[in-house]
Amino acid sequence: MSKTAIVTGASSGIGLAIARALLENDYRVVATSRRISQGRELRPSPRLVLVDGDVGARATAERVVEAAVSSFGGLDLLVNNAGIFLSKPFTEYTASDYDQLLSTNLSGFFHMTQLALGVMDRVEHGHVVNIGTSLSQQPVAGVPSALPILIKGGIEAATRSLAIEYAPRRIRVNTIAAGVIDTPMHAPEQHDALRHLSPTGRLGTAAEVADAVLFLERAGFVSGEILHVDGGAHAGKWA
Numbered sequence: 001m002s003k004t005a006i007v008t009g010a011s012s013g014i015g016l017a018i019a020r021a022l023l024e025n026d027y028r029v030v031a032t033s034r035r036i037s038q039g040r041e042l043r044p045s046p047r048l049v050l051v052d053g054d055v056g057a058r059a060t061a062e063r064v065v066e067a068a069v070s071s072f073g074g075l076d077l078l079v080n081n082a083g084i085f086l087s088k089p090f091t092e093y094t095a096s097d098y099d100q101l102l103s104t105n106l107s108g109f110f111h112m113t114q115l116a117l118g119v120m121d122r123v124e125h126g127h128v129v130n131i132g133t134s135l136s137q138q139p140v141a142g143v144p145s146a147l148p149i150l151i152k153g154g155i156e157a158a159t160r161s162l163a164i165e166y167a168p169r170r171i172r173v174n175t176i177a178a179g180v181i182d183t184p185m186h187a188p189e190q191h192d193a194l195r196h197l198s199p200t201g202r203l204g205t206a207a208e209v210a211d212a213v214l215f216l217e218r219a220g221f222v223s224g225e226i227l228h229v230d231g232g233a234h235a236g237k238w239a
Contacts, residue, residue, distance in 0.1 A: 002047070003217075004028045004072040006064055008055050008112060009082030011036045013183030014131060017206035018079055018213050023047060025214060028072045032064050033082065055082040056103030061111035065119060074123060078116040079213060081131040082108050083152075085185070087145045098147065105151045113162075120171050128162070129213055130155050130175040134230040137177065140197060156226055163224030172223035176212050179204050179230025199238035200231035 005022050009015035010031035019031045019042060031042055032051040044050055049067050053060030068075045083105045086097055113128055120126025135145055136153040155175065162173040180186070180194045182203040195201050212229045216222060228234045 002026050002028050003076035004030070004068050004074055005077035005079060006030045006032070006068055006075065006112070006116065007079045007081060008032050008064075008108060011039050011041065013185060014178070014181060014206045014209050015079075015081040016041055017210040018081060019048075021207070021210035021214060022077075027077070030064055030068045030071070032060065054103075055108035055112065057107075058111045061108075061115045064112065065115040069119060075116055075119045076126055077217065078112060078126075078128045079131070080109050080112060080128065080155075083131065083148075085133070085145065085148050087143050087148075089144050090146045093147050101148055101151060105148065106154075109155055109158075117162075117166065117171065121166070121169055124169045124171070126171045127217060128171070128173045129216055130159060130173075131209065132156055132175045132177045132226070134177040134179050134228050134234040137226070137228075138234040138236070140233075143197070159226065160224045167223060172216075172220075174216050174223060174225045174227060176209060176216070177226050177228045177230065177234065178209055179228075179233045181206055181209060198231035198233050199235075202231070204229060204231060 005027045007015055007019045010019040011033035019029050022029050028047045030049045034054055035052055037050045037052050049071050051064045051067050132152045132155060136149050136156055159173050159175040180197045180203050182205055186194060194203055209229050212227055
């Protein structure tokens with residue numbers, strides 16, 4: 001029987017790759033981003049529902065989770081992918097930066113996860129995968145990013161806490177800590193510099209992150225895990 005998944009931030013980059021990979025593996029998908037219905041990459045189908053909305057708003061999470069239940073009868077997987085990353089010296093972050101990061105990265109995680117877990121808890125089955133960053137455990141001097149890491153690192157801690165809390169209900173929670181991934185977030189002229197942020201000397205691909213989501217889906221005894229998809233960058237200093 002096909003599983004049902006929600007993917008946030010699914011209009012491009014990692015989220016788009018995850019949504020496509022799930023569809024190719026016979027999942028039914030509710031994909032969301034601010035204007036996902038206006039894009040050309042994903043088109044509605046009997047196995048794909050598109051929901052526009054700001055992930056930081058409670059109303060968006062309500063519409064997305066309701067779409068999974070009403071269209072497909074339930075929810076098996078939530079992928080919290082939507083997020084923004086702002087790199088700058090700590091004293092240069094503005095109040096607007098703070099509000100934007102809290103809304104997208106933290107409120108988006110909270111509202112979507114809370115409502116999804118409510119559905120999963122009723123049937124005692126489900127899986128939440130958060131997309132984080134390897135910088136949470138291995139900061140890089142040339143990438144000052146304490147404010148987004150404050151949030152992403154907190155979600156890693158919440159991953160472990162929720163994994164313990166919901167284990168008796170047969171619900172798993174994991175995080176993928178991604179390295180530098182080749183997505184539209186990074187302009188092509190930045191790629192040469194970004195390659196040096198991995199000991200492999202290359203950027204990861206969105207498909208490799210999607211592969212990690214599929215691996216975690218199959219790995220039924222894995223929960224509370226921070227799975228690094230970063231070419232080994234989290235392991236230590238290499239240059």
